[in-house]
Amino acid sequence: MNRALFPSTCSHVLLWVRDLHQAVANFRAAGFEVTYATAEARAQHAHIWFSQGPIIELLTTPRHAWLFKWPIDCLAGRGAGRRMLRWAAQGEGFCDLALRCDDPLLAPRVKSLAACGVSMGRAVNWRRTCADGSHTRFRFVYPRHDRLPFLVTPYEPAQHPARMTHPNGATGLAAIHLGVHPADQTALNLLTGDDPLLQIRPAEHTGVQAVQITGLTHPLTLHGARLLGCPTAQGDTHA
Known part of the structure; x- marks a missing residue:
């Protein structure tokens, strides 16, 4: 079976919500x-951080997002605009998966994927002004197939908190349940490699179905997203 030529791990799971402030609450x-x-006041993204490992990103899109389809295609390559519209069209819930690529240039990884038949868009440089006024930078690139996970470089500077305590006991993602259409399996293998967090199963459409969270004792469904419990094992100091 073909596997990623460069290792990838999950960076974050994206969860589309209609009203970001209500979802945060x-x-x-x-x-x-x-x-x-x-x-x-004008945020369109929010994060559920853990001290290590992948995180959950809540996001929303403008009401008239269709107006941005072509500009986004011009920025990030064909299929990028369709991806953004799909997030909202499928309704609230998990909408995408970002895979961490440690090569800050992304170019070698994109080239290797293209050589194996996985068409990729253009790498985009992004800079974000955080809520506290600091800045972080990263790059991302989307596959042209809008349901395949995309690649993102680590945030610079790093954003993970040294310690994060959630009142409900959550300490990190234990598993990401990813449905995969059979036609997407080869491309997915090349993108993801052998990340042990990814629990892959056949599905009608490729996409995140649920996440399992260490320390969460009871399953939840919030804004269309299934959050499965996974009690913390004795001696586990993940947080």
Whole structure:
């Protein structure tokens, strides 16, 4: 079976919500610490951080997102605009998966994927002004197939908190349940490699179905997302 020529691990699971502020309030009420990615008033992204490993990113899109389809295609390559529209069209819930690529240039990885038949868009440089006024930078690139996971470089500077305590006991993602259409399996293998967090199963459409969270004692469904419990094992100091 073909596997990724460069190792990848999950960076974050994306969860599309209709109203970001309401979603942040609901996740906080469920015992999660949630931080806005930018100034709260105009934020379109928020994060559920853990001390290590992949995180959950809540995001929303403008009501008239279809107006941005072609500009986004011009920026990130064909299929990028369709990806963004799909996030909203499928309704609230997990909408995408970002895979961490440690090569800051992305070019070698993109070239190797293209040589294996996985068409990729253009690498995009992104800079974000965080809620506290600091800045972080990263790059990302989307496959042209809008349901395949995309690649992102690590944040610079790193954003993971040294310690994160969630009131509900959550300490990290134990598993990401990823449905995969059979036609996407080879491309997915090349993108993901052997990340042990990814639990892959056949599905009608490729996409994240649920996440399992260490320390979460009871399953939750919030804004269309299935959050499965996984009690912390004795001696586990993941947080």
